Amino acid sequence: MSAVTASTTTTRTGLREGELRHRLYPIVMHAIMLTAVLLVTFPLIYAIILSTQSGALGSLRPGPALLDNVQRAWDSAKMGLLMRNTLIVALAVAIGKIILSLLGAFALIYFRVRFGGLIMALVMLTHLLPLPVRIVPTYELLTEFGWVDTFWGLTIPFFASATGLLLFQQFFRTVPTDLADAARVDGAGPFRFLVSILIPVSRTNIGALFLIEFVYMWNQYLWPLLVANSDSTRQVQIGIKQLVASDAVIEWGVVMAGSMMVIIPPLVVLLTLQRSLMTGLTGATEDL
Amino acid sequence: MNIVFPNRILPYLLLAPSILLVLIFFLYPAVQSVDLSLYLVNRVRDVKVYVGMENFQRLFESDAYLNSLQVTGLFTLTVVVSALVISLALAVGASQPIRGFGVYRTLLIWTYALSPAIAGVIWALLTDPAIGVLTEVLESFGIAFNWRRSNTDALLFVAMAATWKILGYDILFFLAGLKNIPRDVLEAAAIDGAGAWLRFRRMVLPLLRPTILFLVIMNTLYASFETFGLIDITTQGGPGRATDLLIYRLYLDGFRSSSRIGLASAQSIVLLLMVATLTIIQYRFISRRTFYQ
């Protein structure tokens, strides 16, 4: 079933039931959805209000301490540095995964690969083995590599991706073969074809994968808790934990200000790329 | 097939990094997990004593572990069911072909950007026993809610925070799924009051079935593994062991002790079996679907 083609043969059964209902319907729906959005967003609004307060919290009236709280989160948990660290990790993993899965899918679809099925099965194994089922030995491995408290340790174990490989493989199958044939006739090598034709037509999928991986890495908690020992590699989520566990008296205003800061980058990525994800997903759903 | 390029070696070179990473960081540690689960291990002093299946036996005789299994099951079920029901309702609502509804689609998916840890902190404040706004609201209805003092409330609290965070993700996928459904089906289903539910069940739900199955699996994995940060930053498994999820137990035994690494590895193997079951179900029902983290 196609995603985009909205049906043109509309059967307006609803109209016959009553003009009034049809008129009222959008208004009622708007009211319902508005309420729903407010309910879902309320915790965030509350958090934003709290981030402007200092001392005793709990009221719903914004206070004057926002800048002060931001400043203190920035200083005492070194949020600036932590955001930088997390940005490095999230970008490295998102981009690394995209490149590796593009190359892998390219190899599997456009070349003759013996044992291609076996290789695919191997990569699919990663689905069976999320981090928790191998966390102790993986950490030991990092210790052996000397990768504890390094960006290598925070990123490399995440590079392999069955998700990406499958996504691109599926997509490449839908790319017309004559595009590649034409490229070959023109004398373009495989990399020329990959870079100048395949990647541009895959941009929606690339955007979708980037969004998923960026948000996933940005929100990592357990692995950075184990791997990062110092400010130079510590990740933002642990910074929030640090603010909460900080000191004898928890400054909730500061914690909230820090949290709001941390939400911004993944939110920006989400809002920028949500259309890619939607289209990418819609495309993927067709295969079901 | 699309095979066009004749190179013999190049494809293997392109695949090599992925294969190597899978072997080094997935397969090898998984095998190691199995091996370690048969030993008592002290990481610091590098001592290993072979104990066979004793770690597994001990696990299933331990009240703490059995409790974690139960708590995780209950928590996961609550999160998956409530997240799917709420997000499906919201997604169907936001998909109505009404002018201006595009904005709801954006406003409803943003919790996707949140981390479970931050969701936890926000809900901890909302429901704080002393200063929480939600606590006060509940109090005015005569409901005493205190997640530090009640097992049920604690589990409810973490489930609410976890559900809230995953709503955005689920809504996003439902919206994508609903895009495949012709506008008039949706519209007609909604306007036609009496028959709405029937139409929804007969026409919309079957089309969304793959999306629902996919989300059930993803939300189950999310609830059982990704909520570690939420637990660690709020209840730390308490009160008592009311929110002591399997993943949290695994962390405590594997990384807070020096002599329970074997026991932690045995827990990893149990988790592996659970994930395997889920994956098989997934392949049975939704063959070619990819995973999204």
Add this chain to the structure above:
Amino acid sequence: MSKVVRRMLVTALLVVVALSLAAPSLSVTAQDEPVTINFWHAMSGSRGEVVQAQVDEFNAANPDINVVAEFSGSYAETLTKALAAYSAGEAPDIVQVYEVGTRTMLDSGAIVPVMEVSGGELDQSQFVRPILNYYAIDDELRCMPFNSSTAMLYYNKDLFEAAGLDPEQPPQTFSEVFEMGRQIVDSGAAPYAISFGWPAWILEQMFGMHDQLLADADGGRTGLASEIYFNSEFGVQVLTEWQRWADEGLLFYGGREYSANDPFIAGEFAMLAQSTSSLGGIENAVEFELGTAFLPALDGYERTGNNVVGGGCLWTMAGQTEEEYDAVWRFYQFLSQTDQSVFWHKETGYFPATNAAVDALEEEGWFDENPNFRTAFDQILAGNDTVASRGVLLGDFVIIRDIVGAAIEDAVVNGVDPQEALDAAVEESNQVLEDYAALAG
């Protein structure tokens, strides 16, 4: 869309570059290559800033040494990480470990006793007795005392007055806590009467101050403990009392660490048993008149022991060069200087570790002006030095404290019978001790 993607990536990269440039450079302009000493600690927030200030002062005065202080996570995380780093050959030179990790550090084979680091120069008698007692094994200090604390009772004098109680007469026994608590709640002065921070630790404190032994092998001080006594008649009685407070609606259960501080400050209850190290933070935050007192004693038992010392100690990791040990020792000496010890105490509320610092504080009238800071001190010096009150040393204590913490919650929150809850916890903990002993080599 691809344009959008590209623009986004470029923006993101620019942000990375900008942030990298803005982030303070860690490199030191080294002319004659100072010795670098890595110091991992668990002091976040304002305490972390105090540590950093001390380190900065030391570095400025000692250009040939560069101490790099690094916050490495909570106490439990820091312990795990330091030992893992040692296995990987990347251990820091100094690591701050809380009292719970003492046995693990001793048995790890990863440390050098502080006496050895000092080349025998360390004068143990300079330290306040209970602190020395906790960290000395066979009368020899193994680590450098740094941030020591104990638990005491904080109370809200305004609420006492509102309840018609004498604000200068805090409760001294459990039964007084109960009676006064009743009056506080019944009079409507506050919704609850009392709460704890670190409940499992408070229970350990109870054992120490009533001279009750917590484990065999002299509390793990003359060998590896194989059995703990939390479920003794005494332990069960304490927990039964706590459960009664909870059942009567007097106890506000406030979590396992510092979460009870905020509601105490907000006046949700009138009494708080909490680490003395929270004093600075609480004093700054409260708008009522704050009182402090000794932890109340259990009726029917004599308060003969000391309050057990908790907090952190600095351990020196093995495998460093002579030059580094020398630098570490100079840093330790600096930290135990009277002015540093006094500064540390005033800024954080932790005990000044040395007798000289106590005298100095006394002399300048600090304790007279700040009687709340005196309470903690008087308390650890009030009892007798007994085997039980030196504090227990247990293998994998981190896990055991978690087990006991859960048992306390089971009794106080979930109404589980205290004897049953503690029996189960002891059984589980003894298993941990058995595993630990099996691997102790």
